[in-house]
Amino acid sequence: DAGVIQSPRHEVTEMGQEVTLRCKPISGHNSLFWYRQTMMRGLELLIYFNNNVPIDDSGMPEDRFSAKMPNASFSTLKIQPSEPRDSAVYFCATGEGGQGGGQYFGAGTRLSVL
Amino acid sequence: AQSVSQHNHHVILSEAASLELGCNYSYGGTVNLFWYVQYPGQHLQLLLKYFSGDPLVKGIKGFEAEFIKSKFSFNLRKPSVQWSDTAEYFCAVNRKNRGSTLGRLYFGRGTQLTVWP
Numbered sequence: 572d573a574g575v576i577q578s579p580r581h582e583v584t585e586m587g588q589e590v591t592l593r594c595k596p597i598s599g600h601n602s603l604f605w606y607r608q609t610m611m612r613g614l615e616l617l618i619y620f621n622n623n624v625p626i627d628d629s630g631m632p633e634d635r636f637s638a639k640m641p642n643a644s645f646s647t648l649k650i651q652p653s654e655p656r657d658s659a660v661y662f663c664a665t666g667e668g669g670q671g672g673g674q675y676f677g678a679g680t681r682l683s684v685l
Numbered sequence: 686a687q688s689v690s691q692h693n694h695h696v697i698l699s700e701a702a703s704l705e706l707g708c709n710y711s712y713g714g715t716v717n718l719f720w721y722v723q724y725p726g727q728h729l730q731l732l733l734k735y736f737s738g739d740p741l742v743k744g745i746k747g748f749e750a751e752f753i754k755s756k757f758s759f760n761l762r763k764p765s766v767q768w769s770d771t772a773e774y775f776c777a778v779n780r781k782n783r784g785s786t787l788g789r790l791y792f793g794r795g796t797q798l799t800v801w802p
Contacts, residue, residue: 602788613794614729614775621788662728666788673719673779674790676728 575677577663583683589651592680594663595644604674605638605648606662614662620646653684689778691793698766699801706761706796708776715781718759719790720750723773732774735759746770768802 576595584590596603604619618628620640628638635654640646650657660681664674688711698704710716717736721729733744740752750761759776777790 604789614792616789616792619789627789664729673717673731673734675731676721678728 575663575665575675577661577677577680579680580678581681581683583685584653585685586654587652588684589649590653590657590682590684592648592661592663592682594646594648594665594677596646596663596665597675598644600665600667600675601643602666602674603640603646604664604666605646606664607659608662608679609659617648650682653682655684658682658684689776689791689793691774691776691796693796694794695797695799697799697801700768701765702800704761704763704766704770704798706774706776706798708759708761708793709757710759710776710778710791711757712778712780712791717779717781718750718752719777719779720744720748720759720761721775721777721792723775723795725772729775732761766798766800768800771798771800773797 575597578593582590602621605617607615607617615630617630618638619626623640623643636650638648660679662679663677666674690709692707719734720732722732723729732748733742733750735742735752743749748761748763750759752759761774773795775795776793779790
């Protein structure tokens with residue numbers, strides 16, 4: 572398996588632009604997690620899905636952030652409009668849920684908002 | 686509230702020194718426990734995990750961790766560190782609820798390990 576695949580790896584955009592981050596989970600994993608990592612705040616859970624259904628989005632910082640999982644093989648995290656303080660590395664992780672525990676992380680998307 | 690504490694923010698060691706990184710959690714129920722490592726510029730990778738059974742768990746690259754239930758601890762150890770172990774280490778807890786895990790991990794803030802050659 573290729574693991575969790577995120578795209579793009581790097582994104583540089585200007586304030587006010589829309590940003591879409593993508594994630595392809597490991598086949599068979601039914602839980603998907605979006606995290607944000609910064610020096611100041613560390614690793615933060617933004618939202619997670621189980622069987623394509625959002626379970627907890629309390630970590631989503633503002634209405635400018637939205638996430639979808641239209642099917643078991645794809646998820647997006649969208650920021651509209653983006654702001655400089657959104658600059659961070661965004662990780663997608665997937666897991667088996669159930670009794671599996673454990674999560675497997677993608678390589679991340681490094682977002683810079685100018 | 687659920688919390689995971691890593692008491693050391695930054696640990697600096699010389700090569701061949703022994704390592705122990707502390708991790709404590711606050712959840713009183715049954716848990717799964719994990720240690721992840723993040724090398725500079727990379728993503729988090731699973732080092733080892735504890736689900737049940739022998740509380741001493743061995744992971745990759747010579748790392749091990751011991752689950753002490755009475756102390757709510759899951760400390761990471763390595764008898765002799767190498768320069769290549771320089772990385773950030775994260776402890777994480779996954780709650781078991783009503784016989785099934787919820788899937789969510791609660792992470793500590795991480796410990797930066799720097800190993801001098």
